[in-house]
Amino acid sequence: MAGLLALTWTFLWLSLLCVGGGLGVLPEMQRQVVAHFGWVTTREFVDGYTLSQLTPGPNMLVVVFVGYRAHGVPGAALAALAMFLPTSMLTAVVARRWERVRENPWALAAERALAPVGIGLMAAGVYTLARSAVHDATTAALAVAAAAVLAVRWLPPVAVVLAGGLVGWLAGL
Amino acid sequence: MSGVNRVRLAHLIRVFAWTGLTSLGGGRSAYFHDAVVVRRPWVRNDEFVQDLTLSQLLPGPNFSNLAVALGCRLAGLRGGGWGLAAVLAPGALILLFLAVLYFRGAFAPGVAPLMRGMGAAVVGLVFVMTARIVAASVRGRAAVLVALATFLCVGPLQVNTVLAIALVLPVSVWLHRPPRA
Numbered sequence: 001m002a003g004l005l006a007l008t009w010t011f012l013w014l015s016l017l018c019v020g021g022g023l024g025v026l027p028e029m030q031r032q033v034v035a036h037f038g039w040v041t042t043r044e045f046v047d048g049y050t051l052s053q054l055t056p057g058p059n060m061l062v063v064v065f066v067g068y069r070a071h072g073v074p075g076a077a078l079a080a081l082a083m084f085l086p087t088s089m090l091t092a093v094v095a096r097r098w099e100r101v102r103e104n105p106w107a108l109a110a111e112r113a114l115a116p117v118g119i120g121l122m123a124a125g126v127y128t129l130a131r132s133a134v135h136d137a138t139t140a141a142l143a144v145a146a147a148a149v150l151a152v153r154w155l156p157p158v159a160v161v162l163a164g165g166l167v168g169w170l171a172g173l
Numbered sequence: 174m175s176g177v178n179r180v181r182l183a184h185l186i187r188v189f190a191w192t193g194l195t196s197l198g199g200g201r202s203a204y205f206h207d208a209v210v211v212r213r214p215w216v217r218n219d220e221f222v223q224d225l226t227l228s229q230l231l232p233g234p235n236f237s238n239l240a241v242a243l244g245c246r247l248a249g250l251r252g253g254g255w256g257l258a259a260v261l262a263p264g265a266l267i268l269l270f271l272a273v274l275y276f277r278g279a280f281a282p283g284v285a286p287l288m289r290g291m292g293a294a295v296v297g298l299v300f301v302m303t304a305r306i307v308a309a310s311v312r313g314r315a316a317v318l319v320a321l322a323t324f325l326c327v328g329p330l331q332v333n334t335v336l337a338i339a340l341v342l343p344v345s346v347w348l349h350r351p352p353r354a
Contacts, residue, residue, distance in 0.1 A: 016232045017334050023299055027327050028334035044275075050292045051271050056194045057264025058201065058236035064265050068272040076269050084261060087233025088241045092253040095242040098227050105351035111230050113345040116316040117338060118229065120323025122303045127328035129299060133292035142290060146297025151304075161294045168290015 004071050004078055006037070011063050011082035017121075018087070019114060022060040024121025027128040029062075039070035046132045053161055060084075138171055178248040180215060185248050186259045188213070189240060193260030201236050202228075205243060215247055237261060315348040 010032050017025045026049070033039045040048065048065035055061060060083055067079025094101070101107050134140050146160050155163070188208055196204040202225055209215040216224075224246065228238035237257055244256025274280060280288065311320055319341060326337035
C-alpha cells in the first residue's frame with residue numbers, strides 16, 4: 001500500500017514538471033524510478049520509452065510500463081492516473097478562463113518565459129536518453145543515421161525506429 | 174467559450190479515440206489539427222493555436238492537455254473528460270499489454286538487440302524533434318541563455334529538476350517581463 005502511494009505521489013509531482021512536453025521530465029523521471037526507487041533498471045526504462053514511441057498516444061504512457069513493473073496492473077493504472085488526471089483537470093479549469101487571462105500582459109510574459117525553460121528541459125531529455133541508450137560506436141552510428149534520415153524526412157518516425165531495431169538485430173547489438 | 178456544445182459527445186469520443194490510436198511518432202499534436210481543423214469544421218485554426226499554446230504552457234503532457242482543451246471547447250467539461258479518456262485508453266492498453274509481455278520474458282533474449290537498436294534510433298528521433306523546435310522557437314539572447322542554463326542544470330550537472338526550474342524560471346520571467354506602459 002505504501003509502495004502504491006509512493007508510486008502515485010512520484011508520478012503526480014513529476015507530471016507537474018512536464019513543462020513543454022514529456023521529454024523534458026525524462027531526466028528527473030529516470031533519476032526517481034531507476035536510481036531512487038529502483039522500480040526499473042536503466043535498460044528497462046529505455047526499453048519502456050522506446051515501446052512508448054511505438055505505441056499510439058502520448059510518450060508519457062511510459063509510466064504505465066514502469067507502474068506495471070513496480071506494482072502490477074494497479075501500479076500501471078495509478079501511475080497513468082497520477083501522470084494525466086491532475087494536470088488535465090488544471091487544463092480544463094484554465095481553458096474555460098483562458099480567453100480572459102491571456103489579455104493580461106503577464107500571461108504573455110509567462111508564455112515567453114516558460115518556452116525556453118521547456119526547450120532546455122527537452123534538450124536535457126535527449127541528453128539523458130543518449131547517455132542511457134548509446135554506449136558504443138554501433139549504437140552511436142545508429143542514432144546519427146536515424147537523425148539524418150529523419151532530418152531529411154525520408155521515412156516516417158515509426159519506420160525509422162523499427163528500421164533501427166532491424167539493424168540492431170542484424171548487428172547483434 | 175460558449176456554453177453550447179458544438180458536437181455530440183459520442184462523435185467526439187469516436188474522433189478522439191481514432192486520433193489517439195493513429196497518432197504515432199513525433200509531432201503528435203499535428204494529428205489533432207488534422208482531425209478537428211482540417212477534416213472537420215469543429216475548431217477554427219486560431220482557436221486550435223490558442224489551445225495548443227495553452228497545452229504547452231500548463232504543466233503536464235502536451236498531448237493530453239490538448240485533448241482536454243479541445244474537448245472542453247467542443248463539448249464542455251464532459252467533452253474534456255471523455256476526450257482525455259478516449260485519446261489515452263487505446264495507447265495505455267497496448268503499452269500495458271507490451272509491458273506484461275516484456276516483464277514475463279517474452280521479449281528476451283533474442284529481442285534484446287532489436288530493442289537496443291530501436292533505443293538508439295529513438296535517440297536520433299528525439300534529437301531531430303528537439304532541434305526542430307529549437308530552430309523554430311528560440312529567439313533572442315535571453316531565450317538562448319535560459320534554455321542553455323536549464324539544459325546544463327538538468328542534463329550534465331544532474332541538478333534536481335524542481336530546483337533547476339525554481340532557479341531558472343524567475344530569471345526567465347524577469348528577462349521576458351512585459352514592457353512598462
